[in-house]
Amino acid sequence: xxxxxxxxxxxxxxxxxxxxxxxxxxxxxxxxxxxxxxxxxxxxxxxxxxxxxxxxxxxxxxxxxxxxxxxxxxxxxxxxxxxxxxxxxxxxxxxxxxxxxxxxxxxxxxxxxxxxxxxxxxxxxxxxxxxxxxxxxxxxxxxxxxxxxxxxxxxxxxxxxxxxxxxxxxxxxxxxxxxxxxxxxxxxxxxxxxxxxxxxxxxxxxxxxxxxxxxxxxxxxxxxxxxxxxxxxxxxxxxxxxxxxxxxxxxxxxxxxxxxxxxxxxxxxxxxxxxxxxxxxxxxxxxxxxxxxxxxxxxxxxxxxxxxxxxxxxxxxxxxxxxxxxxxxxxxxxx
Numbered sequence: 001x002x003x004x005x006x007x008x009x010x011x012x013x014x015x016x017x018x019x020x021x022x023x024x025x026x027x028x029x030x031x032x033x034x035x036x037x038x039x040x041x042x043x044x045x046x047x048x049x050x051x052x053x054x055x056x057x058x059x060x061x062x063x064x065x066x067x068x069x070x071x072x073x074x075x076x077x078x079x080x081x082x083x084x085x086x087x088x089x090x091x092x093x094x095x096x097x098x099x100x101x102x103x104x105x106x107x108x109x110x111x112x113x114x115x116x117x118x119x120x121x122x123x124x125x126x127x128x129x130x131x132x133x134x135x136x137x138x139x140x141x142x143x144x145x146x147x148x149x150x151x152x153x154x155x156x157x158x159x160x161x162x163x164x165x166x167x168x169x170x171x172x173x174x175x176x177x178x179x180x181x182x183x184x185x186x187x188x189x190x191x192x193x194x195x196x197x198x199x200x201x202x203x204x205x206x207x208x209x210x211x212x213x214x215x216x217x218x219x220x221x222x223x224x225x226x227x228x229x230x231x232x233x234x235x236x237x238x239x240x241x242x243x244x245x246x247x248x249x250x251x252x253x254x255x256x257x258x259x260x261x262x263x264x265x266x267x268x269x270x271x272x273x274x275x276x277x278x279x280x281x282x283x284x285x286x287x288x289x290x291x292x293x294x295x296x297x298x299x300x301x302x303x304x305x306x307x308x309x310x311x312x313x314x315x316x317x318x319x320x321x322x323x324x325x326x327x328x329x330x331x332x333x334x335x
Contacts, residue, residue, distance in 0.1 A: 001262050002041075002106065002231065006077035009070030011036045012303040019307065021291035023257035025273065026266045028295030029322065033303035034266045038233055040076055041108065041264075047087055047095060048105035054087070054095045062093050069300065078103060106231040106262065109220050112136040113235040113266075118204040118212045121194045134223075138216040142186045142195035145171065148223050156255055157225055167222055174218045177248035178210045178241060209240040214249065221256045221263070231262050238269035250275035258286050270324040277314035287312050294320045 002020050007013035012033045026034040039056060047054045055061065066074055074089040085099035116122060116138040124143040125131050134144040149168040158165055159173035172184045185198040197215065199207045217237045224232040237253065238246045250272045257263045258279075267273065280287035287310040294306045306320040319325070 001080060001260075003079045003081060005037075005040065005044075005079075006075075007037070007040055008075040008077070009067045009072065010040060010074050010076070011065055011067060012297060012301060014067055014069055014302045016303055016305055018293060018305065019291050020262065020264070021257075022260060022262055022289035023254065023276065024262075024264045024291045024293070025276065026264065026293050026295065027268065027273070027323070028293075029297070032295040032297050033305075034295055035235070036303075038110070038235070038264070038266065041231070041233065042110065044076060044078060044087065045105060045108050047097060048103070053093075054089060055093060062089055062091055066091075067302070069302065080104070104229060106229045107227065108231045108233060109134060109224050109227075110136045110233045111138070111216050111220050111235065113239065115216050116141070116212060117209050117240070118207065120203060120205055121196055124188065124190070124193050124195050126190070126193055134216065134220060141216050141219060142188055142197065144223065145186065145219050146188060148226060151223075151226050153222060154225060154259055156259065157222060157252070167226070170222060171215075171219055174222070174248075174252060175211060175215065178214050178245045179208070182211065184211075184215075210242070210245065213240045214245070217249065218252065221252055224263075225256050225259055225261055231264070232256070233264045233266075235266045236268065237265060238267060238272050243271050246271035247275045251279060254279035254283065254286065257289060258283050270327060273324050277310065279314075280310050281312065281314040285312075287314065292316075294323045296322065 004019045006017050008015050018037060026037060028034055042056055043054050076087045078085050080103050083101045083103045085097055085103050087095055087097050089095040114137050122142055123139050125140045132147045134141050151167050152165050153167060153170055159170050161176055162169045162173035175182055175184050183200050188195045197204045199211050204212045217234055220232060224230050237249055246269050254276055280290055290310050292308055296304050298304045308316040308318045
């Protein structure tokens with residue numbers, strides 16, 4: 001499990017320490033650095049596993065990624081429970097990994113904000129090395145689900161309305177929090193490397209956005225609970241969901257994290273935030289597994305991070321200005 005990372009000279013980060021828990025919430029103003037933290041982790045995964053190129057596609061070279069106030073190289077300092085590594089990237093896009101022992105970097109399951117909504121076709125992978133993985137936009141999602149469909153879930157993740165204890169039954173049941181009584185099915189066609197979903201026997205393009213957007217989130221959370229040394233990263237899990245759906249999804253996220261999985265969520269949802277606080281009160285010692293980071297830019301356009309702590313009652317030890325306070329601001333103007 002990743003314990004922390006220090007970002008030096010990377011984009012808006014001049015020198016910032018970010019601590020991770022079983023569940024880490026990244027929130028804050030737009031363009032304040034939340035997605036950049038996620039990008040740094042994806043770059044680290046490439047460094048540990050691909051070992052030839054640390055840069056991400058469509059994000060440019062090091063000169064584009066370097067903080068204009070940084071004099072030296074970009075560096076990432078990463079720690080797990082007993083090891084620390086430093087990765088330095090020079091201005092020629094070359095990098096080196098420094099450390100007496102190499103961290104056992106986790107497999108990342110990443111679901112981006114650009115994930116598929118309603119679509120007629122979801123592509124599947126036929127490459128054996130990635131056949132049982134999911135793409136950041138939901139590519140291969142159906143084959144991913146199909147591979148793990150009959151795996152038995154931990155009892156705490158089984159939905160009360162599920163017809164069985166295996167993955168597919170519970171994906172169907174958790175989808176019912178989005179649309180009550182919905183019936184989910186799918187079809188795979190390996191000859192055309194494609195798949196599609198059905199909701200109440202209708203193609204996804206004929207039902208609401210919420211079901212399609214949340215399918216990859218729910219499936220990835222549940223499948224991630226079956227894997228060892230896995231890091232789940234989800235951007236905006238609340239997208240296109242009504243408040244009750246967001247609240248129930250926050251509960252599922254918390255249940256998965258409470259099993260000692262590691263999850264990072266980027267969110268703008270006060271419903272996600274508040275219901276994770278509720279779970280921190282309801283689940284014994286869960287509050288100590290949660291890390292919260294509020295990001296904003298200072299006058300030099302460098303990221304400033306505030307990291308309030310949760311207590312056993314779901315309360316924060318300090319409340320940064322701007323942190324999910326708009327409801328109170330609006331209410332004060334109405335009443």
